[in-house]
Amino acid sequence: MRHAAHFARLVALLVIVVVGFLLVRAKMVPKDFGVKGHFRLSAIADEAAREPRHIGSDACAECHDDIGAAWRAGKHHVPQCENCHGPGLLHTKVVAEDSTRGYPDKILTAFPKAINPGTGIRECRWCHLKTFERPSALKYIVSVQQHVEQHGGTYTSASRCIDCHDPHTAEVKR
Ligand code: HEC
Ligand code: HEC
Ligand code: HEC
Ligand code: HEC
Structure with missing residues (x-):
């Protein structure tokens, strides 16, 4: 008899754990989870409503028309402005909303990450330094x-690609 009581207690515990799990699960899992697949259906609308952080090279060229024109006409128009400079949304907001604050000096201290000004070597390495997984068709x-x-050239640890190349046309500077 005493053994049966042990068994009953074990079963009761098991039932409590399972029911508890189901209750917590019912409370935590969003209503629209699993409607179309293993995800929350409203996540699609949530993601779509987010403001895109990239604005595209045409938008950059509206203000930076000289660089935009040189870039478009040159041999380096495959990499886009934001490939090197990073997403431009915050930069354009900062510039458009407050042009009186003396960009870039003051803005750079207030919004140091609004745009990546370019190191002239790091971003070149991302694409042109030969690594085994990079396509060999890319000039490296x-x-x-x-x-x-x-x-x-004379190589030092401070050597940069833009010592010789214009980053926007890839042309060798004379
Ligand atoms: C609404 C106009 C406007 C747009 C759009 C715009 N910029 Fe600018 N940008 C400026 C102004 C104004 C400055 C500061 C003056 C200057 O250097 O010409 C500036 C400065 C810069 C700088 C130099 C920053 C520094 O710290 O030296 C870079 C790099 C730059 N912009 C890249 C971009 C890129 C890339 C885009 C597109 C994603 C873009 N800009 C879009 C107006 C704009
Ligand atoms: C391949 C990388 C790369 C691409 C693509 C690129 N840039 Fe740049 N950009 C740089 C680098 C590096 C510098 C810094 C140059 C320097 O310090 O002399 C720079 C500097 C700038 C500057 C500030 C200094 C200047 O020359 O007036 C602006 C503005 C700028 N880029 C805008 C643009 C725009 C607009 C585009 C697209 C049409 C673009 N960049 C595409 C790498 C790039
Ligand atoms: C996002 C990738 C990317 C980045 C970043 C990039 N490049 Fe390029 N570059 C390319 C592509 C794509 C080409 C054209 C295809 C090719 O010829 O390999 C090219 C071509 C070139 C060429 C050869 C142009 C010719 O004569 O045909 C030079 C030189 C060059 N890039 C220098 C640079 C320098 C300097 C930087 C940094 C300021 C840089 N690249 C950053 C992708 C990139
Ligand atoms: C001392 C000057 C100098 C420096 C610094 C320099 N380059 Fe060059 N680069 C050249 C010259 C000159 C050419 C040949 C251009 C030509 O034939 O039109 C060249 C050609 C290239 C090419 C085309 C290669 C090919 O096979 O046709 C690429 C890509 C390139 N450079 C990328 C870079 C990158 C990335 C950096 C920085 C890590 C860099 N360069 C730094 C002078 C330089």
Whole structure:
């Protein structure tokens, strides 16, 4: 008999755990979860309502028309402005809403991340430094030092690609 009581208690515990789990689950899982698949259906509308952080190169070129024109006419129009400079939404808001604050000096201290001004080497490496997974059709350099010295430059740790290349046309500066 005493053994049966043990068993009953164990079953009761199991029932409490299972029912408890189902109750918590019913409370936590959103109503529209699983309607179309293993996700919350309203997540689609939530994501769609978010403001895009990228604005596209045409929008950049509306203000930076000289750079926009040079970029478009040059050999470096595959990488887009925001590939190198990062998403531009905050930058354009800052510029458009308060042009009196003396961008970039003051804005840079208030919004240091509004736009990435470009290091002139880091972003070039993202695409042009040869790595084994990068497509070999992309013109690449094997090492910064080797490339700089091959073209008559003096390599130091401060060497940058834009010492020689215009970032917007990829043209070698004369
Ligand atoms: C509403 C006009 C406007 C738009 C649109 C705009 N900019 Fe600017 N941008 C400015 C102004 C004004 C400055 C500050 C003066 C200058 O350097 O020409 C500036 C400065 C910059 C700078 C220099 C920042 C620094 O810290 O030196 C970069 C880089 C830049 N913009 C990139 C972009 C990119 C990329 C886009 C598109 C995503 C873009 N801008 C869109 C007006 C604009
Ligand atoms: C391949 C990377 C790359 C792309 C693509 C690129 N930029 Fe730049 N940009 C740079 C770098 C690097 C600098 C810094 C140049 C310097 O310090 O001399 C810069 C500087 C700038 C500046 C500020 C200095 C200046 O030259 O007046 C502006 C404004 C700018 N870019 C706008 C643009 C716009 C607009 C586009 C697209 C039409 C664009 N950039 C595309 C890398 C890029
Ligand atoms: C988002 C990727 C990307 C970034 C970042 C990038 N490039 Fe390029 N670059 C390309 C593509 C794509 C081409 C054209 C295709 C090709 O010829 O490989 C190109 C072409 C070039 C060329 C050869 C142009 C010619 O003569 O045909 C040079 C030089 C160059 N880039 C330099 C730079 C420098 C300097 C930077 C940094 C300021 C830079 N790139 C950043 C993608 C990129
Ligand atoms: C000392 C000057 C100098 C520096 C610094 C420099 N380059 Fe070059 N680069 C050149 C010259 C010159 C060419 C040949 C251009 C030509 O043939 O029209 C070239 C060509 C290229 C090419 C085309 C290669 C090909 O096979 O046709 C790419 C890509 C390139 N450079 C990327 C870069 C990158 C990325 C950096 C920074 C890591 C960089 N360069 C720094 C001078 C330089």
